[in-house]
Amino acid sequence: MLQDTIAAISTAVGEGGIALIRVSGPDAVKTVHQLFRTKADIRTAPSHTVHYGHIFDPRSGEKIEEVLVTIMIGPRSFTAEDVVEISTHGGVISVKKVLDLVLQQEGVRLAEPGEFTRRAFVNGRIDLAQAEAVMDLIRSKSDKAFSIALKQVDGKLSRLIRELRQTVIELLAHIEVNIDYPEHDVEEMTNLYIKEQCFPLIEEIQRLLKTASEGKILREGITTVIVGRPNVGKSSLLNALAQDNRAIVTDIPGTTRDVIEEFVTVGGIPLKLLDTAGLRETADVVERIGVERSRGALQEADLILLVLNQAEPLHEDERELMESLHGRQVVVIMNKTDLPGQLDPEEISRLVPSAALVKMSVLQEQGQEQLEKAISELFFSGQLETTDHTYVSNARHIALLKQAMQSLEDAVDATESGIPIDIIQIDVRTAWERLGEILGDSAGDSLIDQIFSQFCLGK
Numbered sequence: 001m002l003q004d005t006i007a008a009i010s011t012a013v014g015e016g017g018i019a020l021i022r023v024s025g026p027d028a029v030k031t032v033h034q035l036f037r038t039k040a041d042i043r044t045a046p047s048h049t050v051h052y053g054h055i056f057d058p059r060s061g062e063k064i065e066e067v068l069v070t071i072m073i074g075p076r077s078f079t080a081e082d083v084v085e086i087s088t089h090g091g092v093i094s095v096k097k098v099l100d101l102v103l104q105q106e107g108v109r110l111a112e113p114g115e116f117t118r119r120a121f122v123n124g125r126i127d128l129a130q131a132e133a134v135m136d137l138i139r140s141k142s143d144k145a146f147s148i149a150l151k152q153v154d155g156k157l158s159r160l161i162r163e164l165r166q167t168v169i170e171l172l173a174h175i176e177v178n179i180d181y182p183e184h185d186v187e188e189m190t191n192l193y194i195k196e197q198c199f200p201l202i203e204e205i206q207r208l209l210k211t212a213s214e215g216k217i218l219r220e221g222i223t224t225v226i227v228g229r230p231n232v233g234k235s236s237l238l239n240a241l242a243q244d245n246r247a248i249v250t251d252i253p254g255t256t257r258d259v260i261e262e263f264v265t266v267g268g269i270p271l272k273l274l275d276t277a278g279l280r281e282t283a284d285v286v287e288r289i290g291v292e293r294s295r296g297a298l299q300e301a302d303l304i305l306l307v308l309n310q311a312e313p314l315h316e317d318e319r320e321l322m323e324s325l326h327g328r329q330v331v332v333i334m335n336k337t338d339l340p341g342q343l344d345p346e347e348i349s350r351l352v353p354s355a356a357l358v359k360m361s362v363l364q365e366q367g368q369e370q371l372e373k374a375i376s377e378l379f380f381s382g383q384l385e386t387t388d389h390t391y392v393s394n395a396r397h398i399a400l401l402k403q404a405m406q407s408l409e410d411a412v413d414a415t416e417s418g419i420p421i422d423i424i425q426i427d428v429r430t431a432w433e434r435l436g437e438i439l440g441d442s443a444g445d446s447l448i449d450q451i452f453s454q455f456c457l458g459k
């Protein structure tokens, strides 16, 4: 199946400086050679060289495009196969014409989404966790999420998992010797040995799992809603956050009403803002209190940014709203500190004891650092740093780590309740298999299909 040559446009569709077509497989060089006129013969060109020339239609002889062609001979390429990349002028027509010509050549077909990365995986250049990280890299919405993904592409998490597996396999070997030659060993000693080996493994997995919730937040963003009465400064706050960080808006079709998700970052922390459409509208239609409008979003949010105008006394609506927020993760923003204050912070703390209080003047661009600090303290233990930290952020990896840990705990329990060693061996083997699934060692075809189908075309 992997013997054929695949091609796809690897840059985003639309107008741009350049566009790139990637061709990978045994016939990659031959295919492009048939369409490409240049000084040197690319079939004998050294790997990792770039060639200037033109793409021609081999049938009509018509000149189609002026291009740069890059040759990368396997295994030193993204897919570990021969790869040729054609850079054309940006623009939908030009790149499409060249792709069509490439696809007309014998033995070449359009790549499926994620197929280039899949080949890198199948050819053993990267493991499954690394392939998944490639996707995270593309989708990352904040600097920190990006740097976590980059480390994972680099194989940092994979190396850790491999080390864990190595310890588990040594333990398995030890147990197997004991099963095969029971007379050579005392069962009690083996039980002790199993425990000694399992405890540090369990501890290490626990440590990794602790990073999971933070990793997930950095990857997916904190689901956040901005609420408050009209004119307190909600849209101004949204605009200030969006301006500093270039908001990313994504449409998710398929729901009755398209949900708009907007990402902003406060410091390095990505926030996934819910229901910002209402905030963008001018609020003068009716005296709509944000509470009504955002009721649904309020339930869904992990973080509530409640904006108050501290130059006015508390409104009854605001008191009611605050009382309904008990136990939630709330930051109360006392906005407009450039005006004389009328709010009593103590009353706010009485109404929502769990809330963090931040004084801001959005108008005068004051208080953003305090806001960042408040959010960081609510969601992260200790210092938020990614420099030397391995985060687990992928839900699949988290689930498998939990299962592996459970099996090791079962093994330890079993040694204490006198369960026969060949049963304990099954638990240890399960832990080994689960860890392997993270790397894709024992992953089934359907799982692999599912993972790569989430990729974009051309990656």
Ligand code: GDP
Binding pocket: 228, 229, 230, 231, 232, 233, 234, 235, 236, 237, 279, 283, 335, 336, 337, 338, 339, 360, 361, 362, 363, 364
């Ligand atoms: P929303 O209805 O809650 O979205 O409020 P807006 O963001 O539309 O702001 C309402 C008014 O308050 C606008 O005229 C803003 O310029 C003003 N405003 C926002 N933040 C501040 C602030 O920090 N200080 C002062 N003095 N005015 C502000």
